[in-house]
Amino acid sequence: MHKINLNKFQVATNETVRDINSRIMLNLVRRHQPISRADLMRYSGLQRSTVSVIAGQLIADRWLKEGAVGNLPRGRRPTFLHLNPDRCGVIGVDVQPARTTLAVSNMDSQFSALESMPTARDASEFIARLSHRITDLIRAHPRKSYEGVGISLPGRIEVGSERLIFAPTLGWSELDLKTPIERETGLPVKLENAANACALAELWSGQHMDGVSNLVAVTVSDDISVGMIMNGQLVRGSTGVAGEFGHVSQVLDGPKCRCGNSGCWEMLASNAAAVRYYAESASVPKGAIGSKSDMATVPFSDILRLVEQGDARACKALNQMAHYLGTGIAMLVTGLAPDVLIVVGEVTRVWDKVGPMVAEAVKRRSFTHAVTRIVPAGSEAQPRLRGTVALVLQKHFSAPSVA
Amino acid sequence: MHKINLNKFQVATNETVRDINSRIMLNLVRRHQPISRADLMRYSGLQRSTVSVIAGQLIADRWLKEGAVGNLPRGRRPTFLHLNPDRCGVIGVDVQPARTTLAVSNMDSQFSALESMPTARDASEFIARLSHRITDLIRAHPRKSYEGVGISLPGRIEVGSERLIFAPTLGWSELDLKTPIERETGLPVKLENAANACALAELWSGQHMDGVSNLVAVTVSDDISVGMIMNGQLVRGSTGVAGEFGHVSQVLDGPKCRCGNSGCWEMLASNAAAVRYYAESASVPKGAIGSKSDMATVPFSDILRLVEQGDARACKALNQMAHYLGTGIAMLVTGLAPDVLIVVGEVTRVWDKVGPMVAEAVKRRSFTHAVTRIVPAGSEAQPRLRGTVALVLQKHFSAPSVA
DNA sequence: TTCATTTATTCGAAGTCCGAACTTTATTCT
DNA sequence: AGAATAAAGTTCGGACTTCGAATAAATGAA
Numbered sequence: 001m002h003k004i005n006l007n008k009f010q011v012a013t014n015e016t017v018r019d020i021n022s023r024i025m026l027n028l029v030r031r032h033q034p035i036s037r038a039d040l041m042r043y044s045g046l047q048r049s050t051v052s053v054i055a056g057q058l059i060a061d062r063w064l065k066e067g068a069v070g071n072l073p074r075g076r077r078p079t080f081l082h083l084n085p086d087r088c089g090v091i092g093v094d095v096q097p098a099r100t101t102l103a104v105s106n107m108d109s110q111f112s113a114l115e116s117m118p119t120a121r122d123a124s125e126f127i128a129r130l131s132h133r134i135t136d137l138i139r140a141h142p143r144k145s146y147e148g149v150g151i152s153l154p155g156r157i158e159v160g161s162e163r164l165i166f167a168p169t170l171g172w173s174e175l176d177l178k179t180p181i182e183r184e185t186g187l188p189v190k191l192e193n194a195a196n197a198c199a200l201a202e203l204w205s206g207q208h209m210d211g212v213s214n215l216v217a218v219t220v221s222d223d224i225s226v227g228m229i230m231n232g233q234l235v236r237g238s239t240g241v242a243g244e245f246g247h248v249s250q251v252l253d254g255p256k257c258r259c260g261n262s263g264c265w266e267m268l269a270s271n272a273a274a275v276r277y278y279a280e281s282a283s284v285p286k287g288a289i290g291s292k293s294d295m296a297t298v299p300f301s302d303i304l305r306l307v308e309q310g311d312a313r314a315c316k317a318l319n320q321m322a323h324y325l326g327t328g329i330a331m332l333v334t335g336l337a338p339d340v341l342i343v344v345g346e347v348t349r350v351w352d353k354v355g356p357m358v359a360e361a362v363k364r365r366s367f368t369h370a371v372t373r374i375v376p377a378g379s380e381a382q383p384r385l386r387g388t389v390a391l392v393l394q395k396h397f398s399a400p401s402v403a
Numbered sequence: 404m405h406k407i408n409l410n411k412f413q414v415a416t417n418e419t420v421r422d423i424n425s426r427i428m429l430n431l432v433r434r435h436q437p438i439s440r441a442d443l444m445r446y447s448g449l450q451r452s453t454v455s456v457i458a459g460q461l462i463a464d465r466w467l468k469e470g471a472v473g474n475l476p477r478g479r480r481p482t483f484l485h486l487n488p489d490r491c492g493v494i495g496v497d498v499q500p501a502r503t504t505l506a507v508s509n510m511d512s513q514f515s516a517l518e519s520m521p522t523a524r525d526a527s528e529f530i531a532r533l534s535h536r537i538t539d540l541i542r543a544h545p546r547k548s549y550e551g552v553g554i555s556l557p558g559r560i561e562v563g564s565e566r567l568i569f570a571p572t573l574g575w576s577e578l579d580l581k582t583p584i585e586r587e588t589g590l591p592v593k594l595e596n597a598a599n600a601c602a603l604a605e606l607w608s609g610q611h612m613d614g615v616s617n618l619v620a621v622t623v624s625d626d627i628s629v630g631m632i633m634n635g636q637l638v639r640g641s642t643g644v645a646g647e648f649g650h651v652s653q654v655l656d657g658p659k660c661r662c663g664n665s666g667c668w669e670m671l672a673s674n675a676a677a678v679r680y681y682a683e684s685a686s687v688p689k690g691a692i693g694s695k696s697d698m699a700t701v702p703f704s705d706i707l708r709l710v711e712q713g714d715a716r717a718c719k720a721l722n723q724m725a726h727y728l729g730t731g732i733a734m735l736v737t738g739l740a741p742d743v744l745i746v747v748g749e750v751t752r753v754w755d756k757v758g759p760m761v762a763e764a765v766k767r768r769s770f771t772h773a774v775t776r777i778v779p780a781g782s783e784a785q786p787r788l789r790g791t792v793a794l795v796l797q798k799h800f801s802a803p804s805v806a
Numbered sequence: 807t808t809c810a811t812t813t814a815t816t817c818g819a820a821g822t823c824c825g826a827a828c829t830t831t832a833t834t835c836t
Numbered sequence: 837a838g839a840a841t842a843a844a845g846t847t848c849g850g851a852c853t854t855c856g857a858a859t860a861a862a863t864g865a866a
Binding site: 001002003004005006007008009011012013014016017020021023024027028031043044045046166203204210211213214226228230231232233235237238239240241242243244245247248249250251252259260261327330331334335336337338339364365366367369370371372394395397398399400401402403 | 404405406407408409410411412414415416417419420423424426427430431434446447448449559561568569606607613614616617629631633634635636637638640641642643644645646647648650651652653654655662663664730733734737738739740741742767768769770773774775797798800801802803804805806
């Protein structure tokens with residue numbers, strides 16, 4: 001039940017009815033496939049006749065295909081319907097500070113190609129190279145049609161202009177990626193923050209997400225970013241920057257962050273924070289000249305490896321990180337009370353160690369009425385890339401914006 | 404664009420179209436009244452004929468009334484339409500720990516009666532007394548019809564069961580208020596958290612809210628509670644407890660809160676916190692036996708009066724409160740990036756002193772891309788009661804839940 | 807008086823769902 | 837073998853809704 005925005009609404013016509021019902025049908029097939037028209041009638045509550053007509057149209061539009069014929073104890077056998085995964089392809093792009101990954105996907109988020117390239121420091125050079133790789137990919141993997149390009153970024157996309165804003169780890173200033181890539185590739189381009197993309201990925205293709213409509217995704221790398229889905233809908237805020245809980249102070253006078261604030265959650269619980277903790281634990285006593293700049297920085301992946309080998313210093317650094325990860329997640333659970341909270345990032349590799357500390361912090365700091373399920377998303381599941389596919393396809397599967 | 408929840412969806416029929424369009428019409432009249440059918444055609448994009456039919460039906464249903472006839476330089480004069488504020492009445496109830504306020508309202512949130520009663524400590528006694536007062540109010544203010552009773556509470560309402568959960572300041576345990584009051588009064592009852600009610604009030608009847616669809620309300624009394632509207636929709640989370648940012652730690656090892664956590668925002672920035680700061684500033688040196696329990700507590704309203712008189716100790720206590728109010732609001736602005744953030748509570752009486760400190764904290768702790776407008780809501784505007792009216796009426800004015 | 811202009815209503819066409827009747831296909835009982 | 841039962845799927849008229857053109861109503865200007 002949302003308020004009608006009189007600056008941007010859509011009146012309903014007779015076709016609106018068909019639009020709504022055929023999306024419901026499409027989703028019912030997605031969830032229950034293979035499924036007969038008769039069962040669709042029972043799930044949807046629509047008349048048999050209506051189901052037949054809509055199914056016929058969805059088949060004509062290549063969304064659905066008729067498959068095998070089922071068996072019943074008596075009566076005419078049902079013809080099963082299922083999604084046509086090859087109706088259209090999607091190009092997914094996951095931009096990360098060091099490398100950018102590209103994938104070709106079908107409607108099932110199954111990747112038929114996966115490749116990567118370095119992320120250029122120069123924005124216009126990056127745009128040129130990426131466009132080129134995309135057109136090459138399309139040529140190498142011909143399909144009836146491509147639905148679009150979805151791009152996940154460690155930054156926020158301004159609502160309205162769809163320009164990239166606030167992307168400190170990339171070092172690019174405010175930037176229009178959409179227009180040039182659309183021009184070069186000839187496909188519609190959708191941009192989205194990586195945490196938002198992960199949230200979409202879990203909502204649309206995650207396990208055990210039936211009936212979940214409040215979901216939070218936390219991406220932990222050298223920064224921390226949060227994606228929120230509330231009432232089944234991505235929350236982007238007024239400008240697009242909603243979700244920057246990584247820049248909320250956990251310790252009011254903590255270490256200075258590049259955002260200008262101090263004690264930011266991401267200064268305390270990101271991969272970079274763990275690297276700092278590890279370095280500090282070996283540093284010369286405080287006050288020694290140049291103690292910080294002299295320290296050799298051990299990359300986070302090495303710290304994880306050391307943790308897996310049982311190294312005490314690495315475990316201590318990880319524990320410090322996990323402690324603050326827990327307090328921050330407790331903030332999200334207390335404040336947002338989602339059904340599910342997904343943690344994404346390399347740190348999930350050692351979730352057997354980190355998970356219990358997070359759970360403990362949430363239990364201690366959040367009261368009992370929030371029943372959030374906290375789950376790690378392994379990077380092998382490619383949450384960002386799956387999110388880009390959801391990003392491109394959601395307009396066909398989600399409820400039409402009405403009123 | 405929200406994901407269709409296959410556990411709870413609604414197929415569309417022909418009547419759905421009319422439903423959508425007549426709600427759009429109703430909202431257009433609400434915003435632009437008085438307005439002619441011809442102008443409604445232009446604003447809505449519907450055909451003249453369709454507008455006429457829908458207007459006729461809305462008039463027949465007593466939502467709209469025909470009013471004066473307009474003047475134009477040439478041509479037939481338009482008949483203006485406007486809302487019929489007396490179509491139905493609403494009973495609004497604002498429960499606060501000490502007193503409960505009741506109001507009779509029409510559709511415009513204009514109160515024709517306003518009275519209050521003490522809030523009984525015993526829940527069942529409270530229910531009995533409140534029901535009695537409501538039936539008396541209805542008898543004393545007869546109307547064609549009452550649409551329902553809206554109740555604002557300092558607690559959270561469980562989604563689904565609609566029971567009151569987590570209401571520490573009231574001291575009632577988990578409780579079903581809805582069923583007995585509906586039985587006694589014969590009217591449908593809607594319950595909502597006070598902060599959520601304030602958020603609804605501002606969204607539906609606040610000034611300068613055209614096009615706002617992301618709004619946060621912060622109620623500051625002896626506790627702090629947050630109500631969130633995102634994408635034009637109240638965010639209640641999976642269980643109904645979303646918004647308890649008041650119980651997020653601002654200082655990880657701060658004073659112990661009754662919720663079990665420590666350093667909760669409401670321990671640092673609520674009215675009760677200011678009372679504590681004031682008392683502490685006069686206390687005997689730390690370590691003295693019984694120093695805390697011996698202190699005379701000065702009520703918050705007295706502190707405000709002292710501040711208005713320029714008392715230095717009171718100002719210091721208020722500043723401490725304002726400082727933490729600022730850091731907490733910075734958290735909300737950074738994390739949620741709403742268009743508007745409303746502050747509700749007695750503290751708005753001295754907003755000329757508190758507002759700048761909050762603005763300063765937000766500026767320092769939140770980056771520039773969030774453009775949240777932070778505004779105080781004076782208690783004379785009765786945000787909680789206006790919210791209860793919105794709560795009851797929103798089902799007629801908001802977009803129907805489709806798919 | 808006549809014409810231009812604007813508001814508002816009327817009415818048939820088209821799109822959609824509903825619901826009953828019908829067709830198709832298969833199994834079970836006599 | 838034939839009839840009865842059962843279930844899946846189709847067909848078609850009725851009802852509701854919007855659209856769009858035509859019409860009616862009202863008013864000022866020529």
